[in-house]
Amino acid sequence: MILELDGLGHRYDTEQAVDTVSFGIADGELLGLLGPSGCGKTTIVQAIAGHLQPTAGRVRLRGTDVTTDPPESRHVAVVFQQSTLFDHMTVADNVAYGLAADAGTVADFLDLVSLTDQQSAYPAELSGGQQRRAELARALSTDPDVLLLDEPLSALDRALRTEIRAEIGRLQRETGVTTLFVTHDQSDAMALADRLVVMDNGAVAGVGEPRTLYASPPTPFVADFLGRSTTLQATVSDQQPLTLRVDDTRLGFDARRTALPTGTPVTCYLRPSDLRLQPSPELPSLPCEPVDVVDAGRHYDVTVALDTGERLLVESQTQPPVGTATQVGIPQATMSIFPADEGAANDQ
Amino acid sequence: MSRPLLSRLRRPDQPALLVPAILGGLFVCYSALPFVAFVSRTGIDNVVAGLSTPAARVAVRNSLLTAPVATLVATVFGVPLAYVLARGSFPGKRVIELLVVLPLVVPPVVGGAMLLTAVGQFTPIGAAAAAAGVPLTDSLLGVVLAQTFVAGPFVVITSRAGFAAVDRRFEQASRSLGYGPLATVWNVSLPLARGAIIAGIMLTFARALGEFGATLMVAYNPRTMPTQIWVAFIGGGIDAIIPLGVALLSVAVVVLAVIQRFGRVPPVIEW
Numbered sequence: 001m002i003l004e005l006d007g008l009g010h011r012y013d014t015e016q017a018v019d020t021v022s023f024g025i026a027d028g029e030l031l032g033l034l035g036p037s038g039c040g041k042t043t044i045v046q047a048i049a050g051h052l053q054p055t056a057g058r059v060r061l062r063g064t065d066v067t068t069d070p071p072e073s074r075h076v077a078v079v080f081q082q083s084t085l086f087d088h089m090t091v092a093d094n095v096a097y098g099l100a101a102d103a104g105t106v107a108d109f110l111d112l113v114s115l116t117d118q119q120s121a122y123p124a125e126l127s128g129g130q131q132r133r134a135e136l137a138r139a140l141s142t143d144p145d146v147l148l149l150d151e152p153l154s155a156l157d158r159a160l161r162t163e164i165r166a167e168i169g170r171l172q173r174e175t176g177v178t179t180l181f182v183t184h185d186q187s188d189a190m191a192l193a194d195r196l197v198v199m200d201n202g203a204v205a206g207v208g209e210p211r212t213l214y215a216s217p218p219t220p221f222v223a224d225f226l227g228r229s230t231t232l233q234a235t236v237s238d239q240q241p242l243t244l245r246v247d248d249t250r251l252g253f254d255a256r257r258t259a260l261p262t263g264t265p266v267t268c269y270l271r272p273s274d275l276r277l278q279p280s281p282e283l284p285s286l287p288c289e290p291v292d293v294v295d296a297g298r299h300y301d302v303t304v305a306l307d308t309g310e311r312l313l314v315e316s317q318t319q320p321p322v323g324t325a326t327q328v329g330i331p332q333a334t335m336s337i338f339p340a341d342e343g344a345a346n347d348q
Numbered sequence: 349m350s351r352p353l354l355s356r357l358r359r360p361d362q363p364a365l366l367v368p369a370i371l372g373g374l375f376v377c378y379s380a381l382p383f384v385a386f387v388s389r390t391g392i393d394n395v396v397a398g399l400s401t402p403a404a405r406v407a408v409r410n411s412l413l414t415a416p417v418a419t420l421v422a423t424v425f426g427v428p429l430a431y432v433l434a435r436g437s438f439p440g441k442r443v444i445e446l447l448v449v450l451p452l453v454v455p456p457v458v459g460g461a462m463l464l465t466a467v468g469q470f471t472p473i474g475a476a477a478a479a480a481g482v483p484l485t486d487s488l489l490g491v492v493l494a495q496t497f498v499a500g501p502f503v504v505i506t507s508r509a510g511f512a513a514v515d516r517r518f519e520q521a522s523r524s525l526g527y528g529p530l531a532t533v534w535n536v537s538l539p540l541a542r543g544a545i546i547a548g549i550m551l552t553f554a555r556a557l558g559e560f561g562a563t564l565m566v567a568y569n570p571r572t573m574p575t576q577i578w579v580a581f582i583g584g585g586i587d588a589i590i591p592l593g594v595a596l597l598s599v600a601v602v603v604l605a606v607i608q609r610f611g612r613v614p615p616v617i618e619w
Contacts, residue, residue: 051520071523084521088539097535098525142525 002027002062002178003048003146009056010043017043019202020057025146025180030172032193032210033182036225040202041182045150048180049078061145077139081151083131085123085138092119095138103143112171113137129160136171147172147179153188165191186226190214198222215334223269223336230275230313232268232306232330233340236260242332244268247308251284253332265340270330275314277302279329288312288328290320304328383597389590398591407576407592414488414572415556418495419503422552426504427545431533433504434511452501459497460565467493467566490567498562499555503548510544511537547607554603558596 001024008021018040025031033041046052048059050071059067066074077098085094095106103109110116113133123131132152139147149168153161169192172179183189189196190210198206198213198221206213206222217223234244234251242256244266260266279285288304291311302314304326314328398404433445451459467474467484477484484490514537522532538545560574568575573592580588 049520049524051523070528071520072526072528074524076524078521078524080517080521082515082517084515084517086518086522086536086540088542097522097527100526138525 001025001060002029003180004060005044005048005057006060007057008044008047008054008059010040010047010052010054011056017202018047018054021199021202021204022057023197023204023207025178028176028178030169030179030181030192030194032189032196033180033199034186034189034193034196034225035184035199035205037184039199041184041199042150044199045078045148045180045182048146049076049148050074075142075145076148077142077144077146078148078150079132079135079139079152081154083123083135085126085131085134087123090120090122091115091126091134094123094134095141098138098142100141100143103141106141109137109141112140112174113167128156129164132156132160132164133167136168140171140175140177144177147177149179149181151182151184153183153185161188168192190226196226198225200225217269217336220267220269220336220338223338228272228313228315229269230272232270232312233308233310234266234268236262236264236266238262242337244337246286246306249286249307251286251330253284253335256332256335258337260337260339266337267340268330269336269338270312271334272301272313273299273315274331274334275312276329276331277304277314277316277318277320277326279327283329283331285327285329287325289325290322293319293322295319386590386593387597389587395591395594398588399595403571403576403579404592407571407573408595410488410491410570411557411573414491414495415553415559418492418499418556419549419553421492421496422500422503422556423549426500426548426552427507427538430504430507430548431511431537434508435516448501448504451497452505456498456559456561457565458561460494460562463493463497463562463566484566486567486569488567488570491563491570491572494562494566495556495559498559499552502551502555503545506548506551507541507545510541510548513544514540543610546610550603550607554600557599 004022004024006022008018009016010018021040021044023031033044035041043052047054050066050069054067057067058065061074061076085091086097089097092106092110095109099106099109106119107116110119113136115130115133115137118126118130118134123134126134135152152168153164156164165188168179168181171177172192181189181192193210196206196208196210196213197204200219200221205225206218208218210226213222214226217226223229232246234246236258237243237245237250238252239260239262240257242253242258244251244253276283276285277290286306288306290302291305292303294301296315299315299317300319302316302320304312304314306312306328312328320326399408429444429448433441433448454462464485465471467477469475469478469483469485474484482489484493518536518540519532522536523529527535558574559572560578563572563575564578571579573596577589577592577596580592
C-alpha cells in the first residue's frame with residue numbers, strides 16, 4: 001500500500017468529524033472516497049495532505065508514519081474543489097512552481113493537458129475547464145506519491161464535468177499516479193474509481209469495487225446512497241429458500257437464502273430500474289396501484305401504492321394509467337435485505 | 349432595447365436613491381468646499397516661491413527623510429503582524445488587535461504625550477538613548493517614532509484584511525507543492541494580498557507625512573512640513589501656510605492616485 005490510514009479520527013471542538021477510519025490505497029490505484037456533504041471526506045483529505053493534524057490515528061505513506069510531517073515533505077499533491085492557481089503567475093509559472101527535479105519539463109506537463117498554447121496566459125484568462133487541466137498539470141508536475149482530488153468536478157457545469165472526468169481518467173491511466181478521488185456524486189465515483197470507500201457520518205460504511213458495492217451493498221446506507229433505491233418493509237417467513245411476507249402476500253425467492261430468523265422484520269432495498277410493472281408470472285410480485293407518474297425523459301418515474309399503503313418507486317419505460325390496479329414485480333438478484341431496525345437507524 | 353442593469357441602477361433619478369443621494373451630496377459638498385477654497389487662494393508661482401524659503405526647504409527635507417523611514421519601519425514590522433493576526437488564533441489576540449487600533453482612536457497629541465512618558469529624555473529609555481548620542485526626542489528619530497506610532501496602524505489593518513481575503517487553500521496548495529511556510533508567504537500570500545498591502549503602505553506614508561499632533565509633542569524641532577505649517581500660521585496667518593499646505597495636499601492626491609491604480613482597500617475590514 002502506498003497510503004494507509006490507520007484508525008484516523010478528528011474532532012472539531014465537540015463535533016466528531018471523522019471516527020476511526022482505516023483504509024489503504026495500492027500503488028497506481030484510483031480510489032474513490034464517496035459520501036454525502038459533511039461526512040468527513042475533506043477532513044480526511046486535509047489529514048492525508050498534512051494541512052490538518054488528526055486528533056487520532058496514523059497516516060502512513062510508503063510505510064512511513066507521516067502523521068506529524070509538514071505538507072511540503074509528504075509528496076502528496078492536492079487539487080481542490082475551487083481553483084487554487086496563483087493569479088499572479090502565468091500557467092507555465094504555475095506548473096513550474098511545483099515542478100520536481102526529475103519529473104520532466106513544464107512543456108511536457110502543459111502538453112499532457114493540451115495547454116501548450118495557453119502557457120503565457122494568466123489563470124483569469126482561462127476557461128473553467130482549462131483551469132482544472134492547468135491545476136492537474138501543476139499537481140502532476142510534483143511527481144507525487146499520491147494525488148488527492150477533493151471534489152474536483154463539483155464547481156463545473158454538467159458538460160464540463162463529463163469532459164474533465166474523462167480527462168482525469170486518462171491522466172491517471174497515462175501517468176499511473178496513485179489517486180484518491182473525493183466526491184459526493186456516486187456517478188462520478190462509479191465512472192472513475194477502481195475501488196470505492198463509502199463514508200457515512202464520519203465513518204466507513206463500505207469498501208469494495210463499485211459494481212460489487214452497488215449490487216451487494218454491505219449496509220442500508222450504501223444501498224441507499226449508491227444509486228437510486230426504494231424500500232419495502234417485509235417479514236421473513238422462510239429462510240431456505242428465502243420467503244418474505246408483505247401483508248398477506250408471500251414472495252418466494254428461490255435463488256436466495258437468509259440467515260435472519262423467521263419472523264424478523266426486514267427492510268428490502270430495491271433498485272427502481274429493476275422493478276417491473278405488469279411483470280411476467282414467474283417474478284415474485286405484489287398488487288399495487290400507480291398513484292403518480294413523472295416523465296423523467298428516458299423513463300417514467302412511477303410511484304405505486306401497495307395494499308399496505310407503502311409506496312415504491314418504479315422506473316418504467318411505458319406510462320401506466322394512474323389509479324388502475326396492477327402488479328409490481330421484484331427481481332431477486334438486485335434486492336438487498338437488512339433487519340428493519342438497522343435500516344431505520346440509517347434512515348436520515 | 350433595455351439598458352444594462354448596472355446603468356439602470358446608477359440612474360440619478362432612481363426614486364429609491366433620491367434621499368440618500370441628496371444627503372450624500374451635501375456631504376460631498378462639505379468635503380470638497382475647503383479644498384476648492386484653499387487651492388483657489390493662490391497661484392502656482394506663490395507655491396513655488398513659498399517652498400523655496402530656507403525654513404520650508406528644511407521642513408520638506410525633514411518630512412521626506414522621516415516619513416519614508418516611518419513607513420518602512422511600520423511595513424517591516426506591521427505586515428508580519430498583520431499576517432499573524434489574519435491567520436493565527438491564540439490567547440490575547442483580541443487585546444493585540446485593540447492595541448493596534450488604539451493609536452488611530454487616541455488623539456495624536458495624547459499619543460505624543462504617551463510616547464513622551466515612554467521614551468522622553470527623563471525616562472530610562474530616553475536618557476540611555478540620549479547618553480548614547482541618539483536622542484529620542486527633538487530629533488529626526490523622535491519624528492520617526494511619532495509618525496510610526498500614529499501612522500503604523502494603517503498598514504497593519506489594511507494588510508490584515510488583505511491577508512484574510514486570501515483563501516487558505518492557496519497557501520495549502522503552495523505547501524503541498526513543496527514550499528515551506530515562509531516561502532509560501534513570500535511567493536503566494538504577499539503577492540495575492542499585494543493590493544491591500546500597497547494601499548496600507550501608501551496610507552501610512554500619507555499619514556506619516558502629515559503627522560502633526562504627536563510630532564509636536566515628541567519633536568517640535570527639527571521642523572517637518574506640518575510643524576512648519578503651524579509655525580508659519582502663527583507668524584503669518586493662513587496665506588503663509590498655503591505653499592506647504594498645497595505640497596502636502598499634492599502628496600495626498602498622488603497617494604490616492606497610486607492606491608487607485610495599484611492598490612486595493614478591502615471593502616470590509618473585519619475585527
